[in-house]
Amino acid sequence: MEASAVCRYDISEVQRAFEGPYMEYQDSSRKWSRYDGAVPEPRPGSCITDSSRRKGYNSSQDLPNSVLDFVKLHPLMFEEVQPAGGEPLLVKRSVAYSRLAVDRVQALDGHSYDVLFMGTGDGWLHKAVVLGSNLHIIEEVQVFRDPQPVETLVVSRRQRSLYVGAASGVLQVPLASCAKYSSCYDCILARDPYCAWDGWACRDTASSNSEVPGTGQERLRIGVDGLLVTNTLPGHSGEYRCYGEERGLRTLLAAYSLTVLPQLPRAAATTTSGPIAASQASGDTKVVYVSAIVVLVVLCAVLGTVLLYVSCLEKRRGKYVLGEPRAVSPELQTVSGSCLRKARGEEEDEEDEEDLAYPCLRIIPGEAPTATVSPAKELPEAVPPPPPPPLPTELTNGVGSLPSVLRKMNGNSYMLLQQQDEPLASPLYSASFTEELSKILEKRKHMQLVEKLDESSV
Template identity: 75%
Template sequence: MGYGASLRRFWWPVPSWGAGEPVPSLCQPGSSRLGGCPCQGSRKMSGGTAHLLTVLFMVTVAVMGYPSRRSATDLDATPRTTVTFDELLGVRHFSAHTLNYSTLLLEDDRGILYVGARGAIFALNSSDVADGSHRTIHWEASPEKQMDCLQKGKNNKTECFNHVRFLQRLNSTHLYACGTYAFHPLCAAIDVNSFMLPSHFEEGKEKCPYDPARGYTGLIVDGGLYTATRYEFRSLPDIRRNLHQRPLKTEESPLHWLNDAEFVASVLVQESKDSPVGDDDKIYYFFMERAGEETTSFFDKSQVARVARVARVCKSDVGGKKILQRKWTSFMKARLVCYIPYYEVLRSVCSLDEGGWASTIFYAAFTLSAQWRTMEASAVCRYSISAVQHAFEGPYMEYQDSARKWSRYDGAVPEPRPGSCITDHSRRKGYNSSQDLPNSVLDFVKLHPLMFEEVKPAGGEPLLVKKSVAYSQLAVDRVRALDGRSYDVLFMGTGDGWIHKAVVLGSGIHIVEEMQVFREAQPVESLVISRTQRSLYVGAASGILQVPLASCTRYTSCYDCILARDPYCAWDGRACRATATTDSTGLVQDIQNGNDGCRSSSGRGSLLWKNRTVLQGDDVLLPCDQRSNLARAIWLLNGSEALGSGQDRLRVGVDGLLVTDTLPQHSGEYRCYGEERGLRMLLATYSLTVLPELPRGPTATPQPHTASQVSGDTKVAYISVIVTLVVLCAVLSTVLLYVSCLEKRKGKYVLGEPRPASVELQTISANCLRKGRREEEEEEKEGLTCPDGCLRIIPGEAPTAATSPVKELPAAVPPLPPPLPAELTNGVGALPNVLRKMNGNSYMLLQQQEEPLTSPLYSASFTEELSKILEKRKHTQLVEKLDESSV
């Protein structure tokens, strides 16, 4: 296979560096040449050099092992539906007068959700966090500690508080909590019955980080506190065990076992349960650290790469007797890879252990390093416990002083195997605890903490790669579907307050929906799943949310329910129901394919026909709202002809069909279908009628009808009316003149000089048909009206009834043309160019008013329709950058 054929298999988007564009973070002052480009900061490259760097990048990726058997489209899954904040169903919210609700402890059997926040601990009702029955412990940092924190130069708005970072069950009666306490960490055992702070606090410098922003993880296992962080000011990162008769920590010399580590998560795997070799339970730690070995980074080697790691220690480790006293003798670490060809940053890890520890799997979320600032992306990888064990059972690495780097160790390995737990095999040889291990084993452990083998993801590639998203937290649930299979459902929180709900299908992920759970953008800091309450608890800076695991009622048809492929939901013949709350008899569900089970060919019941009538040459919009982001709009004319954007005068967009400059042959019956996974669902039906264009006069006064258009009877009627009016005016004038003379004689009324009337009738051009509602409201305030769409009354100083002796006769005006049909509302008027560009190849079309307006010729306000659509879709992330020139 040649290079061209092999390079086409890679899924990751290649950076497009054009001529004259700076290379992001590739060249640094003082570094060596790269691809023939002398490093001079952000030097601009020629087109040839840019192309050369791109080819070099692809070849580097090919050689260093970032293959994929799937395309970028397969990996970059699109959420099927988008649920904005205002569309959420059944969500409950809790917040108090504090911030940072990030530490969660769910006790499902007790129905309590414990929350550690800034300066407070809450006990919430897990069935309804917003019912007001919560209990509160106020745990603020003392003024003295806050002043001391300020004197150290810390931030008095974020750092000089007591941020509760650890909250776990200590025993049957107490919780154990630790807080930063204004850079003076403290811990406390809290009685769950009284739910009050104790009178005595414990020093927290070896149990809790001083800095609220530091990576931290902790577990209580059999009464022992296993934590990992940077504990004290200017101290090194460490994995420690406290609250135990034999406290332990990691080794610091001559080699640091941890190199500027930032911890993400820790997981207990009970490998002693039903172990055939008498193994021990292990605690696995996931973290980021600076790499000491050769890396496969494409970037300049002068930049120190940070890599993801997984480390483990044995629960029964008690340290060495003479060597590694009070230190771990079982510490080992290995590289964790997700095969993103740039820097990988580990953000979150969650695990599942149902069916025994041997089936334990880990899900990990990664993002791109900040050193690659030109793009944002996330990846989710899955790892098996067997893959982690394989790495720890492989060859070791050794630090070479001469080369100052880690390389593979190929020398002799002492017995029992360094870094392993005490097993039945070790006990048979007389090694009953780690203190019985020979010095040769402990010396080897001291100098060889890093493993050569990497921990590779299942299938050798990510389950998901999502561009323009930064995942911050993961939670996973395992659901048994109606087909008898168990599916893993992932809830992925983002850095801007959204939750992606996805189901793992084989080697890929189907994102069921994306939900905007916070109106104000903020990172999702913690996620906890309650199977009892069927709820997802979301912790963030502003509060706690309780979100249902599924909102099945959102799916209004059988096709909606089946196509969603939501393991929590199924169709019962009339509605979409939650599978856990309903007898499974008669329920329909298709998680694997998402297209089987609906008997109706249309997918939805009969829809009302909507009539549209327009003049020839006008534009008409036929809305068709696609609820699914994965559906494709299919338009049929008169039941057979497929319509598309490639046809003249037709524009198919995500919201409907726009017909521009209509012709009589555009008349007919239009049907809109949503096509997804081979299924078609009828969404809208229209009957369009295109009328011949009516004449519109350009003069300022109404044009009289020609002689051929006015019959002789009409002329006679006009003459009769005029003669009658003249006679009446003469009689009235005589009467008024007589009355005025009588009044003048009495001295009570003087007839003044008549003032000319200034009421003027003007003809409005056809542009008045295009006026928006806002203009008409302004004119109504000023006294201007346009009752028939063609006349405007301009007020003047007309004489009052008391001062006008003679009322002017109205001019003879020919009758207006008959009004057009009431359905002459095309929704777009004469502005076909006011469209929003969508994803480079389609349009967001504007909604159209369904109800007839007061004037049959009135066109809906384009500004109002545009505002409604933009408000509806501004959070859907379908438009990355709006084309302002089109407005």
């Protein structure tokens, strides 16, 4: 399977490995093992230093034969050099990288990023940026129409270009292709350190100034809520942009165009009544507020008066209850004997004058008037009711006329029955209850009762 890996190494780790022990091939065991013998001077694999030059070794061609023979027998170092982070930055399948070039770029956030240009064996160019311990591929461009391996990659910062060489020729490719990003999000999410969004287009950072104002200047103060410009001068004129940033993603929030005039306009300069007009405006504002408060107070007073008048009017009219009319059930009370004697036309004795002082209850056929009479009006004189209809002489159960006396004793009501033809030997209420009840029971023995009594007559 075709695959490629891109690793990053620290120079200090490489230097430590070259300063360590060497390896030697053992013919007996047929394997490479650690060599702990003597090492000639100057040390094989070391760089030519000033100390070596003072000894007459200005290049590797000046090294003695002992050093060259040692290098032939000990070409490997015993210590391994691990990649930074312990793993490759990128492992890509189905790709065979042939050349690699790196450029270090300082972005607008002040950090430096490594941008990698990697040529493939079929004529493609991959552009990537190192972000932490990962490698993010920004774009993949086919630089040659015919598939052929990329043999040379050269970065020119002066020309802001990358030169790609192959068997068919050499191509000049710009380091930044910011114009292909049409929106802010495309420009930012591409994560290209060469590009930045200026509010209208994605531009190359080398051709535009995105310098943050306020650095080292006392008249510009940057806070969490914006930029404060104090004691403005004509030099502060220009365009100010506010960006929001979260996890490396920056987007434009607001843009302002500030123009500081060297002097005030003539109309404003010749106006001498500016403070007076301002004070008059503030006075007019106070008058408007006071007038509004007075109007509200008057409206509240009028509304309160109206509510009080309506409540008093409702009290005079009385209370009204909505609902269906209900029949009034009269309560029957004990009727005194004096009233019965008056109804029968009996003569009243002088000793019964006290009893006649109390009103009597009369039941009159018909319905009572339902109209409500106002207590303030006087009732007209009562018209004497018509006499009651004559009572039947004989009831269905053989009992005589309707009850003549209604009495109460111990909370139980009973009725005294009496025949119409029985003479009244004594006053109606002179006999005791026992005598009256005995007479009634004795008389009921000789009565012939019907099979079904009419209980409504009792």
